[in-house]
Amino acid sequence: MHILIIGAAGMVGRKLTDRLIADGALGGRAITALTLADVVAPANPGTSLPVKCVAADLSAPGAAASLLAGRPDVIFHLAAIVSGEAEADFEKGYAINLDGTRLLLEAIRREGLAEPYCPRLVFTSSIAVFGEPLPAAIPDDHIHTPLTSYGAQKAICELLLADYSRRGFVDGIGIRLPTIVVRPGKPNKAASGFFSGIIREPLAGLEAVLPVDDGVCHWFASPRAAIGFLLHAANLDTTPLGQRRTLTMPGLSATIAEEIAALRRFGGEKALRLIRREPDPIIARIVAGWPQNFDASRATELGFRAETSFDAIVEAHIEDELGGRVH
Amino acid sequence: MHILIIGAAGMVGRKLTDRLIADGALGGRAITALTLADVVAPANPGTSLPVKCVAADLSAPGAAASLLAGRPDVIFHLAAIVSGEAEADFEKGYAINLDGTRLLLEAIRREGLAEPYCPRLVFTSSIAVFGEPLPAAIPDDHIHTPLTSYGAQKAICELLLADYSRRGFVDGIGIRLPTIVVRPGKPNKAASGFFSGIIREPLAGLEAVLPVDDGVCHWFASPRAAIGFLLHAANLDTTPLGQRRTLTMPGLSATIAEEIAALRRFGGEKALRLIRREPDPIIARIVAGWPQNFDASRATELGFRAETSFDAIVEAHIEDELGGRVH
Secondary structure (H helix, E strand, O other): OEEEEEOOOOHHHHHHHHHHHHHOEEOOEEOOEEEEEEOOOOOOOOOOOOEEEEEOOOOOOOHHHHHOOOOOOEEEEOOOOOHHHHHHOHHHHHHHHHHHHHHHHHHHHHHHHHOOOOOEEEEEEEHHHOOOOOOOOEEOOOOOOOOOHHHHHHHHHHHHHHHHHHOOOOEEEEEEEOEEOOOOOOOOOOOOHHHHHHHHHHHOOOOEEEOOOOOOEEEEEOHHHHHHHHHHHHHOOOHHHOOOOEEEOOOEEEEHHHHHHHHHHHHHHHHHOOEEEOOOHHHHHHHHOOOOOEEOHHHHHOOOOOOOOHHHHHHHHHHHHOOOOOO | OEEEEEOOOOHHHHHHHHHHHHHOEEOOEEOOEEEEEEOOOOOOOOOOOOEEEEEOOOOOOOHHHHHOOOOOOEEEEOOOOOHHHHHHOHHHHHHHHHHHHHHHHHHHHHHHHHOOOOOEEEEEEEHHHOOOOOOOOEEOOOOOOOOOHHHHHHHHHHHHHHHHHHOOOOEEEEEEEOEEOOOOOOOOOOOOHHHHHHHHHHHOOOOEEEOOOOOOEEEEEOHHHHHHHHHHHHHOOOHHHOOOOEEEOOOEEEEHHHHHHHHHHHHHHHHHOOEEEOOOHHHHHHHHOOOOOEEOHHHHHOOOOOOOOHHHHHHHHHHHHOOOOOO
C-alpha cells in the first residue's frame, strides 16, 4: 500500500508519519511506500520503509500531478494556510486552501481518465466552516456561514470533495478537527495557543500566560486522538456517508477551570502557581466568537473516538511527549 | 447609473433588459448606460439609452475585467450552464459556473485595488444547493448538500459571494429562484418543461404532454415575479443580510391538480382537453427528487414578493405574453 501525506512537515503530519511507520501497515495492509510532501521537503524520518520526501507547492501547476505519479492508494491532505494568515493574505489563502485542494482533486480525476483510479482522500476541514448564529451544541448538519476566508475556503473544499466523490473520481472523506491540545513544542502566536500553553509549560516547570477567564469554554481533542481520526477515516467504509462526506470529529467541551483542575491533579499546586493571569481583551474577544460545543454523534456512530475528560488529554500529553514523567 | 447584465440573452436576461429600458431608472436613479453580455452578443433591444451588446465568455482570461472597464454600478450575473449540461460536461460546468463567477469576483476586487470600487452584484443561485434529506418546507438556513455538480457550483459561488462581500470587495446578494412558470417560447427538453407546457400550449390552442401524476407538487414563480426579485435585490439595503448573503426567494408551492384548475378557469374545458397524459417514469423519478416547498420568510420579511395563487401566475402569462387574450 502506497500512502501520500501532503502537509507532512506540520505537527499532525509528523505524528501521523511516525504512527504509520511504527504500525508498518494501514487497515491490515502493509505499507510499501510512503511519500511525504510539504512546501519545504519534510525531514526523512529514518525507517526501513521506502520513503520519499518531496518539496511541493500544491498551488503550482503540475505539482499535484507529479505527487500522484506513484498512484498512492491513500492520500492524507493536511496542507493549509492557517486562519490568521488566510485572513491577512487573501490571495495566498485562496491559492493554497482552495486552488491547492481543487488542483489535487483535478489531478486525481485526470489520473483516472486514462486508467481507473479512485484513491481514498482524507481531507482535514475545520469547525471554522460554522458561523454565527450558533446553537449551544452545533450539529453535523448545521449550515455553513463561515466568518473568515479560511472557513469559506474549507467549506468550498468540502463541497468539492463531496461532488468529486459523488461523481466517482475520488473516495473522499473530510474531518473537522477540534482544537488540538496539548500541542507539543514552543508557545506560538496563535490566538488559541494558551489552551495548550497553560498545561504544557507548567508541566515543564515553565510559566504560562492565561489571557482569558476561567469560564471560557472550548472544544478539544489530543494530538493522539487526531491521529486516531485520520487513521480511522482512511479505513472507514464511506458508503454510509452519502452526500455528506465531511464529519465534525468528536471532542471534549471543557472550560479553562476544568483544564486547571486537570493540571492540578497531574502537576500539583506548584504547577498551578506557574499560570500567570494576564487578561487580554483582544484575545478574549476573538475566543468569545469561537464555538464551544458540538453534537458529533454522526462521527461517534461511525466509530470515531476522542477523550471524554481533560484528565485523559493531559495524560496523553504526559505519555506521548514527556516520557510519562512530569517535571 | 451604469448597469451590466451578464447572461443577458437568456429568457430572464431579456425580460430584465426590457423592464430596465421601460423604467429608464433603477432605484430612483436614471440609467445612463446599459451593457448586455452573453456568450453570443445579445440583440440590441433598440432604445434611446446608450446600450452596448458584448459577446463574452466569462471563463476566458481577461473577459471579466473588460466587462468592468466602464465600472458598472450594478451587475446582474445570470449566466450559467444549466443543471443537465453541467452534469453531462463536468469540465464545462465548473469552468462557467464556478470559474466564471470567481473570475468576475476577482476582476471586481482587482478593479478596486487601484481606486475604491464596490458595485452591487446580484447573483442568481438555485434551490439545487439543497439535497436530501429535505424537510417538508426547506428553511433558508438549511444545510447545503447538493446532489448535482450544478448545485455544488452554485453553493460554492454563494460562499465566495459572502466572503468577497464580508471583505468589502463587492456588495453581493444572491437569490435562489423558484422554477419559473409559465416560460414563454417553445417547449424545451428540460425535465421541468411540462410545468410550463401544460399551461402555455393549451392556452395557445396546442397540445401538451403531461408526464407525471396530478399529485406532483413543486415550487413556482412567474417570470414577472423573477424580474421583481432581481430589481428588489439591486435596490435592497444589504446590511441586514449579515454573512448570509443569499436568500431563497418566495414562491408558490402548488400541485399539477392546482395548475390544471387554474388552466380551466382561464382556458375552459377545451384547454383541458389539450393536455395529453403520457406517464414517463424517468421524468417522474427525476421530479420526485425535487423540493416541493420552502420557508422563504427571510426574503419575504425583506420585501421580496411572489404570486400566492396559480391563477395569478397564469394571469401574468396572459397579460405579459398573450396581450391579455386567450386563444
